[in-house]
Amino acid sequence: xxxxxxxxxxxxxxxxxxxxxxxxxxxxxxxxxxxxxxxxxxxxxxxxxxxxxxxxxxxxxxxxxxxxxxxxxxxxxxxxxxxxxxxxxxxxxxxxxxxxxxxxxxxxxxxxxxxxxxxxxxxxxxxxxxxxxxxxxxxxxxxxxxxxxxxxxxxxxxxxxxxxxxxxxxxxxxxxxxxxxxxxxxxxxxxxxxxxxxxxxxxxxxxxxxxxxxxxxxxxxxxxxxxxxxxxxxxxxxxxxxxxxxxxxxxxxxxxxxxxxxxxxxxxxxxxxxxxxxxxxxxxxxxxxxxxxxxxxxxxxxxxxxxxxxxxxxxxxxxxxxxxxxxxxxxxxxxxxxxxxxxxxxxxxxxxxxxxxxxxxxxxxxxxxxxxxxxxxxxxxxxxxxxxxxxxxxxxxxxxxxxxxxxxxxxxxxxxxxxxxxxxxxxxxxxxxxxxxxxxxxxxxxxxxxxxxxxxxxxxxxxxxxxxxxxxxxxxxxxxxxxxxxxxxxxxxxxxxxxxxxxxxxxxxxxxxxxxxxxxxxxxxxxxxxxxxxxxxxxxxxxxxxxxxxxxxxxxxxxxxxxxxxxxxxxxxxxxxxxxxxxxxxxxxxxxxxxxxx
Amino acid sequence: xxxxxxxxxxxxxxxxxxxxxxxxxxxxxxxxxxxxxxxxxxxxxxxxxxxxxxxxxxxxxxxxxxxxxxxxxxxxxxxxxxxxxxxxxxxxxxxxxxxxxxxxxxxxxxxxxxxxxxxxxxxxxxxxxxxxxxxxxxxxxxxxxxxxxxxxxxxxxxxxxx
Numbered sequence: 050x051x052x053x054x055x056x057x058x059x060x061x062x063x064x065x066x067x068x069x070x071x072x073x074x075x076x077x078x079x080x081x082x083x084x085x086x087x088x089x090x091x092x093x094x095x096x097x098x099x100x101x102x103x104x105x106x107x108x109x110x111x112x113x114x115x116x117x118x119x120x121x122x123x124x125x126x127x128x129x130x131x132x133x134x135x136x137x138x139x140x141x142x143x144x145x146x147x148x149x150x151x152x153x154x155x156x157x158x159x160x161x162x163x164x165x166x167x168x169x170x171x172x173x174x175x176x177x178x179x180x181x182x183x184x185x186x187x188x189x190x191x192x193x194x195x196x197x198x199x200x201x202x203x204x205x206x207x208x209x210x211x212x213x214x215x216x217x218x219x220x221x222x223x224x225x226x227x228x229x230x231x232x233x234x235x236x237x238x239x240x241x242x243x244x245x246x247x248x249x250x251x252x253x254x255x256x257x258x259x260x261x262x263x264x265x266x267x268x269x270x271x272x273x274x275x276x277x278x279x280x281x282x283x284x285x286x287x288x289x290x291x292x293x294x295x296x297x298x299x300x301x302x303x304x305x306x307x308x309x310x311x312x313x314x315x316x317x318x319x320x321x322x323x324x325x326x327x328x329x330x331x332x333x334x335x336x337x338x339x340x341x342x343x344x345x346x347x348x349x350x351x352x353x354x355x356x357x358x359x360x361x362x363x364x365x366x367x368x369x370x371x372x373x374x375x376x377x378x379x380x381x382x383x384x385x386x387x388x389x390x391x392x393x394x395x396x397x398x399x400x401x402x403x404x405x406x407x408x409x410x411x412x413x414x415x416x417x418x419x420x421x422x423x424x425x426x427x428x429x430x431x432x433x434x435x436x437x438x439x440x441x442x443x444x445x446x447x448x449x450x451x452x453x454x455x456x457x458x459x460x461x462x463x464x465x466x467x468x469x470x471x472x473x474x475x476x477x478x479x480x481x482x483x484x485x486x487x488x489x490x491x492x493x494x495x496x497x498x499x500x501x502x503x504x505x506x507x508x509x510x511x512x513x514x515x516x517x518x519x520x521x522x523x524x525x526x527x528x529x530x531x532x533x534x535x536x537x538x539x540x541x542x543x544x545x546x547x548x549x550x551x552x553x554x555x556x557x558x559x560x561x562x563x564x565x566x567x568x569x570x571x572x573x574x575x576x577x578x579x580x581x582x583x584x585x586x587x588x589x590x591x592x593x594x595x596x597x598x599x600x601x602x603x604x605x606x607x608x609x610x611x612x613x614x615x616x617x618x619x620x621x622x623x624x625x626x627x628x629x630x631x632x633x634x635x636x637x638x639x640x641x642x643x644x645x646x647x
Numbered sequence: 648x649x650x651x652x653x654x655x656x657x658x659x660x661x662x663x664x665x666x667x668x669x670x671x672x673x674x675x676x677x678x679x680x681x682x683x684x685x686x687x688x689x690x691x692x693x694x695x696x697x698x699x700x701x702x703x704x705x706x707x708x709x710x711x712x713x714x715x716x717x718x719x720x721x722x723x724x725x726x727x728x729x730x731x732x733x734x735x736x737x738x739x740x741x742x743x744x745x746x747x748x749x750x751x752x753x754x755x756x757x758x759x760x761x762x763x764x765x766x767x768x769x770x771x772x773x774x775x776x777x778x779x780x781x782x783x784x785x786x787x788x789x790x791x792x793x794x795x796x797x798x799x800x801x802x803x804x805x806x807x808x809x
Contacts, residue, residue, distance in 0.1 A: 068750060069771050069772055070747075070750075071747035071772075073698060073771070075744065075747050075751075075772070076768060077697070077698045077773070078744055079775075079779075080699070081695075082804060084688040084690075499676060
């Protein structure tokens, strides 16, 4: 008996041990499998992010290039200066013609055949809900109503302070949403899951409503509609994409023109103004600060509250009118053709005249008069002629660059025959922000948090800064705040805490890079201001995919995107490879390495 | 002898490159440190298949005397190079993996029920977390039979990786 049991026990023990070891082996193998998947996911993410931010960085560089030209190129007459100015300045028409423009929507007729939603003002909650429903059914809002709605939205926004003050006394809960980037499905999902806005259900949308996604227009219409219907409970912050220059590159301008064709331009014009009137931040119970990008060690909330936010047309470029005016005066007085005695910058072509370019739709008459189409070389040039040639070639270069950057070509009606008085009146009517004001706004719209202490320039994006936990801490203490909510960065889970949970990133565009790339999220603040995060992924397909399938899909997409980029820049890349550009090769070889592994 | 040494040098250089690249993926602040919780992923992505226990030992080697929660590249590189040179923690061949499943299936049915799998993975060996268990189930379990046909499962996973 005894020996039997002990053999049994021994046998059982052996079996148990074997099972234990077998299980351990399977687990060990499985964990390695998961780790490799995770590595692939990270690499894919890096690729997408690099491509995204590199694009933004390019745009900033391009603008700095232009700004340099404008600042340093001294045309011989104010006509030329004006012409160059207009390349950058989507000039704002003076107040009078602006109201005229907006009044124009009255004249737009809506055909009887139109089956889309019709709006009447003042808007009622039902109208806003109906609008959401209409868009869900893929209807399109007629240009007349778009303009009308934008006009009303602008009227409302103008009265708002730079920093919205919200209190949880009135609404029981506040829901904060991050970037939507034209992804209407996500907005509809949030309203479906969390409930439509109401006096009891306050919402804050933290910028970047447009660009990239295909339904930016519809998102704006819905957001503005609810803002008008529930002005006390529905709040919008400006994001770095609420900017007509950024829109040129990232798809919103295209979307508007495509959807609205002849009326598109008018809509864009009005939008440009509406964007400038969006508040810069929202403060909840004076404790939680919500803004789009982040902060810097110079962030001054008092200054931000006081400045005229309307002056900041675009955070992409800063330029003082005053400087140019001075230049014009100097030029006018001296009637110099400056280039003769001045060293020419590297980017100006050297002393050869260029034939008129088919790219250039210039219609500036005074301009043409002063220009010859081609001048043979070798003739001793008087300063005037040299200057004219230099001007010409710069114009051509500028035009080419502008085309590349996606700027609209200069249209005839944007160029009235020049007159100094007009320029002057322009300058007076459109005061510019001070450099400090401009920097403050750029900082809050473009900055990203980082883990290290300190504050340094955000070289990846080309604007704003990276701010560390100490910067956050100092700001929170200075203004007696509890924490910051910001957006601006896509996160795999749709949200991320950092700086000891003092900074919350909330991003509401799910599947941003690709189906399955990331969740979206929104955050609810209760009366105690504790954040409650809700996640979602607005695509049924992703739910049925396993992790590895999701990662494979996203990976394919990333590789495709990378391949496109490589193809587009193959010559540049060759140059860079020769120079041993570390970053490029590291990224590539990492991916290749993993491809080998796989 | 000289050839061996040269070959070693080349191997080491190769390893250094791979280790650096894998490390950089998780070096979010570009300051040559990674969160200690990501080290396991890095090591495994470099071709190693340590158990949790072995992983902990490895982390202890690369951690600071007073753990900061971060691992520095300067400490990680030499240790990891050694691991790769010695070919430590080799991956598990398919047939060994199959035999492990068969141990858990003494009746040789060719499959494990969902409950059995959960029991073994969460109670034996180095137990899975709930998240790990759910993730494995999502891909492994055949919803109709509520079981895992381990031979097919292994084949699928191996193909998927390659």
